[in-house]
Amino acid sequence: MKNFKDKNLLVITRFYPDGENLIIGDSFVKGQVDELAKNFNKIYVVSPIPYVPAVSTLKNAKFLSFITKKLDIKPDLKNYKDKNVEVYYPKYLHLPVSKFRNEMGDNQFKAIDKLLKSQNIEFDLIHSHFIWGSGYTGVKLKEKYGKPLVITGHGFDVYDLPFKDEYWNTKIKGILKNTDKIITVSEKNVKCINKLGYDAELIPNGYNNLFKNFEKSHVDELKDKLKIPKDEYIILTVGNLIEIKNQETLIKSLKLFNENQTKNFKCYIIGEGHLKEYLINLIKEYDLSDNIQLLGKIPHDEIPNWMNCCDLFVLPSLNEGNPTVMFEILGCNKYMIGSNVGGIPNILYDEKYGRILKNPKDENELFNLINDTYLNKELIDYNEISKYANSFSWEIICEKILKEYTKLII
Missing domain, CATH: 3.40.50.2000 (Glycogen Phosphorylase B;)
Known part of the structure; x- marks a missing residue:
């Protein structure tokens, strides 16, 4: 197997666990990253989070409650480093209305691209978790930086979203078309991706060594x-x-x-x-x-x-x-x-x-x-x-x- 000790991996995902346990997030991505880190020079994890200006004021405004109650506002998460893994939480503007939902991928891409430039992050491979919007962002980064892209489809992004309507079917197919390798975590998901006209490698999630049988x-x-x-x-x-x-x-x-x-x-x-x-x-x-x-x-x-x-x-x-x-x-x-x-x-x-x-x-x-x-x-x-x-x-x-x-x- 090839040695990646001179390579850097860029991982894009949704709610990556933070260093202060403010959010648990998608722990299965962290478990994978922790193991993969043994094989790379560096892994950069980017988990873009939505924000709304003056959110504390907005949350107390009753006339805006129909919007704020739908907001998935995360705490003010801090970037952190753990050995050769660096984790970043760039912010992007988002509201629970169709315009922002449709533009979420582009807004995430802008936030991530700005981060890459400001931190002088160089990478050799992109691995996005979830087809939308991390996968979409991965495609945009692939196009700009000319790096290969792997996408892992996990759940809703595979068995539901692509089949909601023509808009999302076209959107998801466009992402998969521009992916170098598609991975998914179950046989059911493989069949869903096959229906969209693409092949996928079945590699399930795993568990880390914290989860073991105690005496x-x-x-x-x-x-x-x-x-x-x-x-x-x-x-x-x-x-x-x-x-x-x-x-x-x-x-x-x-x-x-x-x-x-x-x-x-x-x-x-x-x-x-x-x-x-x-x-x-x-x-x-x-x-x-x-x-x-x-x-x-x-x-x-x-x-x-x-x-x-x-x-x-x-x-x-x-x-x-x-x-x-x-x-x-x-x-x-x-x-x-x-x-x-x-x-x-x-x-x-x-x-x-x-x-x-x-x-x-x-x-x-x-x-x-x-x-x-x-x-x-x-x-x-x-x-x-x-x-x-x-x-x-x-x-x-x-x-x-x-x-x-x-x-x-x-």
């Missing part, structure tokens, strides 16, 4: 520290509190589980989002306040602690690409239930590794899966899970990515 003595210590009962069945889920993550169905299924099992259980839900109050009220309505706890946002490097303390992980999403959390829970050597969406059934193709929820909105089906997994928990072969998980470590996944880079960098 029992360490788990016991963690349970004491986190106040997790040692004699109860522990269920965990991780995801933003939004409709697509479908915590509502999980809560409804646990109402049935509570009614049908004498065994005490606890379910911990990690994540923040606009459904928080609704979910709290639902938990109260079902009299499950002693069983289900919303933990809010937890730093990414602390999530392995919670994963190692659980008996079962549930991912009831209504849609996904190839969720990194699935590989992380496998890395922690835990059994899981996942929805029949995105790349989940391709990874959990055997019940040795997890169970598939065919209808994510069916609380009765999810209850039966949870109940059956609980009743047969002694039959789970954790050695098989561990061996399977090793094939998804970032080290293994990045070897495949580097092979693709080798074909593009002279």
